[in-house]
Amino acid sequence: MKTIKVSVVTPDGPVYEADVEMVSTKAESGELGILAGHVPMVAPLQIGAVRLKNGDQTDFVAVNGGFLEVRPDQVTILAQSAEQANEIDLERAKLARERAEQRLNDQKRDNVDIRRAELALQRAVNRVNVSERNV
Ligand code: ATP
Numbered sequence: 001m002k003t004i005k006v007s008v009v010t011p012d013g014p015v016y017e018a019d020v021e022m023v024s025t026k027a028e029s030g031e032l033g034i035l036a037g038h039v040p041m042v043a044p045l046q047i048g049a050v051r052l053k054n055g056d057q058t059d060f061v062a063v064n065g066g067f068l069e070v071r072p073d074q075v076t077i078l079a080q081s082a083e084q085a086n087e088i089d090l091e092r093a094k095l096a097r098e099r100a101e102q103r104l105n106d107q108k109r110d111n112v113d114i115r116r117a118e119l120a121l122q123r124a125v126n127r128v129n130v131s132e133r134n135v
Pocket of ligand 1 (some may be wrong): 012064081082083087088089090092093096120123124127
C-alpha cells in the first residue's frame with residue numbers, strides 16, 4: 001500500500017516523523033482518515049489522539065489541538081504540545097486530571113478559570129487514554 005509522510009511538530013520540536021499508510025484523527029468537524037493522495041486541506045484539530053497505521057503496527061500520539069495540513073504526499077500536524085504514547089508520564093497525567101476535576105468542583109471559580117480547567121481536564125484525559133492505547 002502507498003504511504004504518506006507524517007510529521008507532528010510542536011514549538012519544542014518534532015514529536016513524530018514516519019511514513020504511514022493511514023492517519024486517523026478528530027478534526028473540529030469530525031473524524032478524519034487520511035491516505036496517500038488525499039486532496040490538500042487545512043483543518044483545526046481537537047484535543048485528541050492521532051492514530052498512525054503502518055502494516056500491523058499502529059502508533060498513537062496525544063495532540064493538544066492545533067492544525068492539520070494535508071498535501072498529497074505529506075501530513076503535517078502543528079500543535080502547542082504533543083506526546084507519543086510511550087513518552088507520556090501516566091502518573092503526571094492522572095495528577096493533572098485530578099487537579100482539573102477538583103477545580104471544576106470548586107463552585108467559587110469564575111468562568112475563565114472554569115474554561116481553563118476544562119481544557120486542562122481534556123488534555124489530561126487524552127493523555128491517559130493515549131498512554132493506555134484506549135483510543
Ligand atoms: P501538567 O499540568 O501536567 O503540566 P499540562 O496539560 O498543563 O499538564 P502542557 O502545558 O500541555 O501540560 O504541556 C507542557 C509540556 O509538558 C509539553 O512539552 C508537554 O508535551 C509536556 N507534558 C505534559 N503532560 C505530560 C505527560 N503526562 N507526560 C509527558 N509529557 C507531558
